[in-house]
Amino acid sequence: MGKGVLSRHTESVFLLGLFLGALALRLLYLSEIQHSPFYDAPVVDAKVFLEQARQIAAGQFWGRPEPFWQPPLYTYFLAGICWLFPASYFTAIRLAQMLLGSGSCLLTYLVARRVLPPGPARLAGILAAAYSMFFYYEGELLAVPLEVFLDLLLLHRLQEALQSGRGRDWAAAGALAGLAALARPNILLFVGALLLWWGWCARRADPAAWHRPLARRWAQFLLPLLLVVLPVSLRNYLVGGEWTFISTNGGVNFYLGNNPDYDRTVAIHPGRQWEDLVMEPVRAGLTRAGEKSAYFYGKAFDYILAQPLDWLGLLLKKTYLFWSGPELKRNQDIYYARRHSLLLSTLLWDRLIAFPFGLLGPLGLLGLAWSWRRPEFALLCLYVLAYTASVVLFFVAARYRMPVLPVLLIFAAAALAELWAVLQHPTWPRLARGALPLLALLVLLNLRPASDPERDAQLYCDLGEIHLRNGRYEQAVQHSLRALEIEPDYDYARHNLATAYLYQERYAEAIREGLRAAQDNPGRPDTRILLGQAYTALGQFESAALHLRQALQADSSAGMARYHYGRLLLKQDQPVQALPHLVAARQWQPGDFWICYELGRAYQASGQPAQALQIYQQALAIENRPEALNAIGAVHLLRGDLEQANRYFAQTLDLDPGNLEAQINTGLLELRAGQLRRALARLEDLLATHPSSPALYRALIETYAQTGQPQRAGELQRRLEELAR
Numbered sequence: 001m002g003k004g005v006l007s008r009h010t011e012s013v014f015l016l017g018l019f020l021g022a023l024a025l026r027l028l029y030l031s032e033i034q035h036s037p038f039y040d041a042p043v044v045d046a047k048v049f050l051e052q053a054r055q056i057a058a059g060q061f062w063g064r065p066e067p068f069w070q071p072p073l074y075t076y077f078l079a080g081i082c083w084l085f086p087a088s089y090f091t092a093i094r095l096a097q098m099l100l101g102s103g104s105c106l107l108t109y110l111v112a113r114r115v116l117p118p119g120p121a122r123l124a125g126i127l128a129a130a131y132s133m134f135f136y137y138e139g140e141l142l143a144v145p146l147e148v149f150l151d152l153l154l155l156h157r158l159q160e161a162l163q164s165g166r167g168r169d170w171a172a173a174g175a176l177a178g179l180a181a182l183a184r185p186n187i188l189l190f191v192g193a194l195l196l197w198w199g200w201c202a203r204r205a206d207p208a209a210w211h212r213p214l215a216r217r218w219a220q221f222l223l224p225l226l227l228v229v230l231p232v233s234l235r236n237y238l239v240g241g242e243w244t245f246i247s248t249n250g251g252v253n254f255y256l257g258n259n260p261d262y263d264r265t266v267a268i269h270p271g272r273q274w275e276d277l278v279m280e281p282v283r284a285g286l287t288r289a290g291e292k293s294a295y296f297y298g299k300a301f302d303y304i305l306a307q308p309l310d311w312l313g314l315l316l317k318k319t320y321l322f323w324s325g326p327e328l329k330r331n332q333d334i335y336y337a338r339r340h341s342l343l344l345s346t347l348l349w350d351r352l353i354a355f356p357f358g359l360l361g362p363l364g365l366l367g368l369a370w371s372w373r374r375p376e377f378a379l380l381c382l383y384v385l386a387y388t389a390s391v392v393l394f395f396v397a398a399r400y401r402m403p404v405l406p407v408l409l410i411f412a413a414a415a416l417a418e419l420w421a422v423l424q425h426p427t428w429p430r431l432a433r434g435a436l437p438l439l440a441l442l443v444l445l446n447l448r449p450a451s452d453p454e455r456d457a458q459l460y461c462d463l464g465e466i467h468l469r470n471g472r473y474e475q476a477v478q479h480s481l482r483a484l485e486i487e488p489d490y491d492y493a494r495h496n497l498a499t500a501y502l503y504q505e506r507y508a509e510a511i512r513e514g515l516r517a518a519q520d521n522p523g524r525p526d527t528r529i530l531l532g533q534a535y536t537a538l539g540q541f542e543s544a545a546l547h548l549r550q551a552l553q554a555d556s557s558a559g560m561a562r563y564h565y566g567r568l569l570l571k572q573d574q575p576v577q578a579l580p581h582l583v584a585a586r587q588w589q590p591g592d593f594w595i596c597y598e599l600g601r602a603y604q605a606s607g608q609p610a611q612a613l614q615i616y617q618q619a620l621a622i623e624n625r626p627e628a629l630n631a632i633g634a635v636h637l638l639r640g641d642l643e644q645a646n647r648y649f650a651q652t653l654d655l656d657p658g659n660l661e662a663q664i665n666t667g668l669l670e671l672r673a674g675q676l677r678r679a680l681a682r683l684e685d686l687l688a689t690h691p692s693s694p695a696l697y698r699a700l701i702e703t704y705a706q707t708g709q710p711q712r713a714g715e716l717q718r719r720l721e722e723l724a725r
Contacts (some may be wrong), residue, residue: 018105018129019128020127022128026098026135026138028136029343033337040090041469044068044331044334045142053081067240068235068248069247070082070247073146074146095136097139100145102129104149114376115374116413119417120416121410123417128666142399144183147183147402150176151406154180157173175286175472179228182246185250187387192605193385195221199214250293251293252277255297258304260303260310271491322396323361325358325446327451328397330397332409333458335348335725337475350432357444358442362407362441362442363415364415366411367415368381368384380407415438422434453535457486460479460480461480462477474500494513495517495524498514501513508538524554526551532565532568533564535572548565549565552565557588559587562584565578566602575603579603593622593623609639625658629651629652631654634647634665637669637672642669642672660686660695661695663686666682667703674687676703680707683696683700697717
C-alpha cells in the first residue's frame with residue numbers, strides 16, 4: 001500500500017473515530033439531561049424559538065405578519081424537525097444539534113489541518129469533541145450549534161477558495177456567509193473585514209492592476225450572499241412595509257450594550273423593567289419594528305457621542321468580559337445545568353480557573369499572538385478579531401462568543417505544540433517567552449468569579465413556572481418564594497406564586513400575591529385575569545369583574561380574559577352579555593373544550609337551544625367528556641326528546657358513574673316520562689348523599705310540586721334559601 005493511500009486511510013479512520021467519539025459524549029450528555037426540568041419546558045428565548053417553529057410547522061410558513069424579530073434560520077431549522085417528528089421533537093432537536101456538533105468537530109480538524117501539522121490539528125479536533133460548552137448548547141433550544149457549524153463550514157470553504165481561486169468556491173463561500181448571517185448577523189462584520197483584507201492583499205500583490213480581479217472576487221462572493229439574504233429582506237418588507245435586512249432586534253441589543261448603566265441593562269430579565277424598556281419607542285409614537293430598532297440605535301449613539309471616553313472604557317470592560325474565564329449567562333444560568341449531568345460537572349467548573357474557557361482563553365490568545373505573522377493563519381486571525389469585535393460592540397454573554405471557540409481551539413493547539421517544543425529543548429529565554437505570558441493571562445482572565453445559581457432569581461422563577469406548567473403546585477410555590485427572597489420586586493415570580501396558590505384553591509393568598517404583582521406591573525393582563533378567577537371562586541363577582549375589565553382594557557384581544565369574563569357573566573345570570581365574550585374567546589382558541597362548552601351554556605341560557613346543541617356537539621368532537629354528553633342530553637330533555645336525552649345521560653354515567661348533574665337530569669327525565677315514584681326515590685337518595693346541591697333541591701321542588709305535595713316542596717324551598725344564605 002502506497003504512502004499516500006495509507007495516509008488517506010489513516011485520515012479517514014481518525015475522522016470516523018473523531019465523529020463517533022464526539023457523538024458518544026453528546027449522547028451520554030443527552031441521556032443525563034433528560035431528567036432536567038428544562039428538558040421539555042424551554043424558557044425565554046428557547047421558548048420563543050420553539051413556539052414560532054411550531055406555528056411554522058403547523059402551516060404558517062411565513063411566520064407572524066411582522067418583520068423577523070430574531071434571525072430566522074434557526075426557527076425554520078426547528079420547524080423542520082417539529083414537522084418531521086411532531087410527537088418527539090424535544091429529543092429530535094437535540095439529536096440533530098448533536099449531529100451538527102459532531103460535524104463541527106470534524107470541521108475544526110479540517111480547518112486546523114490547513115494551518116497546523118497533523119498532530120496539533122488532531123488535538124484541536126479532539127479538544128472540540130470534549131469541550132463541554134459545545135455539548136451544553138447542543139442540549140439547549142438555541143441557535144448556537146447551527147451558528148458554529150455554519151461559521152466553520154464558511155471558514156473551510158474560504159480556505160479552499162483562497163487556495164484554488166476558483167469562482168465556484170468563492171460562490172459557495174458567499175452562499176454560506178449568507179446562511180450564517182441568517183443564523184446570526186454578527187458574521188457580517190467578518191465579511192466586511194474580509195472584503196477589506198482582500199483589497200489590501202490585492203493592492204500589495206499588484207499595485208498597478210488590482211481593481212478588476214478584486215471586483216470579480218467581490219462579485220463572486222457577494223452575489224450569492226445577497227441571493228440568500230435578500231428573500232428574507234423582501235419578506236420583511238412585504239409583511240411589515242419597511243426594509244429590514246434580516247431582523248429587528250439589533251437596535252435594542254445595541255442599546256443594552258452601549259449605555260451609561262451597562263451592568264443594569266444587560267442584566268434585565270423578563271419582567272416590568274424589560275417591558276418598560278421595549279415600550280419606550282411606542283410611548284414615543286413609533287409603532288413599526290424598524291422604527292423601534294432605529295430608536296434604540298439612536299439612543300445608544302447619543303450616549304457614545306456624548307461620553308466617548310466613558311464608552312471606550314466600556315468597550316475595554318466588555319473586551320475583558322469576552323476573554324475572561326467564567327461563562328456569562330444570558331437568560332439561563334449555565335452552571336445550574338451541572339446538577340443534572342455528571343459529565344458536565346466534570347468538564348465545567350470554577351475553582352482557581354474557570355474551566356474550560358479560563359484555560360482555553362489564555363492558550364488561544366497565546367497561540368493567536370505567536371501565529372500573527374504567519375500568512376496561513378491570516379484568515380483565522382481575522383475571523384477571531386472581527387467576530388470578537390462584533391460581540392463586544394453589542395454585549396457579552398457566553399453563547400455569543402461560542403462561534404469563536406473552535407478557532408480558538410486551533411490556536412490553543414498551536415500554542416500547546418509550541419510549548420511542547422520548548423519543553424523538549426528548554427532554555428530560559430524560550431521558557432520565559434512561553435510560560436510568563438501564559439501565567440499572566442491565566443491569572444488576569446480568571447479574576448472574576450463565576451455566577452452562583454443559588455443567587456439567581458430568574459433561575460428560581462423559571463423553575464417555578466415549569467412546575468406550574470406540569471401541575472406541581474407546591475414546588476412552584478417553593479421556587480417562586482425563593483426567587484422573591486433573592487429579588488423581592490420580581491413581578492413575574494410573584495405572579496407565578498399567585499397562580500400556584502390559585503390552582504391550590506388558596507384563593508385569599510392568590511389574591512394577596514396577585515394584588516402585589518399587579519401593583520408592581522399594573523399593565524400585565526394575565527395577573528388581572530388571575531385575580532378575576534380568584535375573586536370569582538370566592539363569589540366576589542364585582543371585584544372579579546373589575547379586574548377582568550382591566551385585563552380587557554390592557555389587551556382587548558386577550559382571549560383568556562374574554563373567556564373568564566364570559567363565565568363570570570354566566571354566573572351572574574347574564575347569558576346574553578356573556579355571548580360576545582365567549583364567541584371572541586372561541587375565535588382565539590377554537591380547539592379548547594371548555595371555551596366551547598361554556599359558549600354552549602351561554603346559548604342555552606339565552607334561549608337558543610339549537611345553537612347550544614350545535615356548539616355542545618362541537619365540544620364533544622374536541623374531547624369526549626361527560627360534561628358535553630350531559631349538556632346535549634339536557635337540551636334534548638328541554639326539547640321533549642326523551643329517548644335522545646336518556647341515551648346521552650346513560651353515556652354520561654357510563655363515562656362518569658358519579659356525575660351528579662346526569663343523575664339529577666335522569667330523575668327529571670323520569671318525571672317527564674310520568675314515572676313519579678321512581679323519580680322521587682332517585683332524587684331523595686341523591687339528597688341524602690349530596691345535601692348541599694342547589695340543583696338537586698330545585699329538581700325535588702319541581703317534582704313534589706307536580707305530585708301534589710306542596711308542603712314538602714315548601715320545606716325544601718326554605719332549606720334552599722337557607723343554603724343560599
